Amino acid sequence: MTALSRQPRAVALISGGLDSMLAAKVVQSQGVYVEGVNFFTGFCVEGHTQAVKRTKKQKVKRHSALWCAEQIGIPMQIVDISEDYKDIVINPEYGYGRLLNPCLDCKIFMVNRALDLKSNHGEPFDFVITGEVVGQRPKSQRSETMAIIAKDSGAEDRLLRPLSAKNLPPSLPEREGWVDRAQLHGFSGRSRKPQFSLAKELGINEWSQPAGGCCFLTDESYTKKLQDLWDSRGRRDYDLEDVVLLKIGRHIRPAPHYKLIIGREEGENQYLRGFRHKFAYMSTVSHVGPLCLIDGDPTKEERLLASRILARYSQGRTARDVTIRITDQSGVSEEIVVEPLQPHSIPREWTLTN
Amino acid sequence: MDANELMPGAHVLDTKGLLCPLPVIRLQEFARSVESETEVVVIATDPGVLADIPSWCRVNGHEHVSSKQLDHEFHVIVRALPQFIDS
Ligand code: SF4
Numbered sequence: 001m002t003a004l005s006r007q008p009r010a011v012a013l014i015s016g017g018l019d020s021m022l023a024a025k026v027v028q029s030q031g032v033y034v035e036g037v038n039f040f041t042g043f044c045v046e047g048h049t050q051a052v053k054r055t056k057k058q059k060v061k062r063h064s065a066l067w068c069a070e071q072i073g074i075p076m077q078i079v080d081i082s083e084d085y086k087d088i089v090i091n092p093e094y095g096y097g098r099l100l101n102p103c104l105d106c107k108i109f110m111v112n113r114a115l116d117l118k119s120n121h122g123e124p125f126d127f128v129i130t131g132e133v134v135g136q137r138p139k140s141q142r143s144e145t146m147a148i149i150a151k152d153s154g155a156e157d158r159l160l161r162p163l164s165a166k167n168l169p170p171s172l173p174e175r176e177g178w179v180d181r182a183q184l185h186g187f188s189g190r191s192r193k194p195q196f197s198l199a200k201e202l203g204i205n206e207w208s209q210p211a212g213g214c215c216f217l218t219d220e221s222y223t224k225k226l227q228d229l230w231d232s233r234g235r236r237d238y239d240l241e242d243v244v245l246l247k248i249g250r251h252i253r254p255a256p257h258y259k260l261i262i263g264r265e266e267g268e269n270q271y272l273r274g275f276r277h278k279f280a281y282m283s284t285v286s287h288v289g290p291l292c293l294i295d296g297d298p299t300k301e302e303r304l305l306a307s308r309i310l311a312r313y314s315q316g317r318t319a320r321d322v323t324i325r326i327t328d329q330s331g332v333s334e335e336i337v338v339e340p341l342q343p344h345s346i347p348r349e350w351t352l353t354n
Numbered sequence: 355m356d357a358n359e360l361m362p363g364a365h366v367l368d369t370k371g372l373l374c375p376l377p378v379i380r381l382q383e384f385a386r387s388v389e390s391e392t393e394v395v396v397i398a399t400d401p402g403v404l405a406d407i408p409s410w411c412r413v414n415g416h417e418h419v420s421s422k423q424l425d426h427e428f429h430v431i432v433r434a435l436p437q438f439i440d441s
Contacts, residue, residue, distance in 0.1 A: 040375055061402065063375055066409040075414045080379045120414060120437045244373065274371070 016064025019131030036076035038065035111153035258296025289314025311340035374402030
């Protein structure tokens with residue numbers, strides 16, 4: 001590719017955090033046509049849980065990436081990659097980060113997908129922008145790994161990291177003069193100060209979550225549940241429903257072959273009700289209490305134990321008896337009266353969430 | 355205006371049960387296919403659409419007409435405009 005006789009076009013990966021927003025803005029302010037893309041992996045922190053949980057204020061949360069796009073005035077697509085992304089989560093070529101976050105493979109995949117996108121006007125993009133900063137993340141943002149992302153994604157020198165460009169070899173957009181390298185940045189390391197002062201310079205006064213806080217695969221409690229799901233199934237697999245259910249409720253596994261998912265507030269109970277056709281479930285009859293899905297196949301004795309656990313999370317927790325209704329997957333119900341289990345009788349290792 | 359008062363030819367996109375941002379993604383897929391201005395009503399159960407769809411319209415040059423809550427559903431009406439090649 002040589003000199004362009006038209007405005008260069010770039011697609012910027014927008015996570016919803018500050019860095020990607022700054023990166024897109026820096027390039028846009030050099031006269032490049034920039035569109036954003038936000039990839040929906042299924043593990044995005046936004047959306048699901050916010051939609052399910054009923055906060056006291058009942059405030060509807062905004063989608064951070066869309067909000068960022070509005071702030072800097074760029075069009076933005078949200079692309080569903082959740083199906084193809086499974087392979088990245090299950091078999092990451094470069095392994096995981098501290099938890100089950102396959103960051104390096106994830107970035108390679110996203111940059112590759114971004115390259116293939118068409119703009120809102122149906123045209124291909126000339127290059128891809130990311131908000132990566134050399135040395136910011138121990139695994140995926142070292143200069144060696146940044147070179148791997150460029151190479152393995154197929155983007156090669158069509159990948160521009162405006163926040164760290166001066167620490168990296170000149171990319172095609174810089175060499176061709178589509179962007180002025182002198183006006184790009186040389187940020188490195190974990191300090192966020194340079195980003196904050198650039199934000200100020202660009203008139204950006206508000207941004208969403210801290211960088212990296214947008215993905216459940218970096219969340220300790222969530223990944224514990226995901227690993228437990230794989231262990232209990234004996235295979236590393238999931239679908240979107242699993243991904244959502246892992247975000248909701250209190251997960252308690254008293255035995256390898258069954259798990260309880262107990263709603264923690266009315267929004268979660270309501271959401272869990274939508275799964276009653278797929279799971280056996282329990283509810284409290286004599287007292288107000290949460291809904292509990294039973295994932296697996298407990299024995300009769302184990303159902304009794306499960307009922308006592310559920311009773312413990314109901315308003316009858318201090319009562320002598322609580323009546324529990326258990327409904328199996330075919331819709332047949334039975335009621336049993338149980339004594340609520342005391343909190344100290346629930347072993348810590350059963351609890352996958354608080 | 356709700357889904358029952360739409361102009362003839364309006365498209366109904368049922369995204370009930372989907373959590374955000376999936377309703378927005380479905381709307382985007384539809385909007386990219388329109389060849390002329392088309393009114394579309396997105397029916398959703400996730401209240402997130404009340405913020406996300408108008409925001410998506412603003413950044414992508416479509417028109418958010420109205421949003422309404424009907425019982426447990428949200429009806430968001432959008433005028434999807436065909437995109438064009440400008441160079
Ligand atoms: S934190 Fe999640 S979304 Fe971000 S790069 Fe890592 S795996 Fe991908």
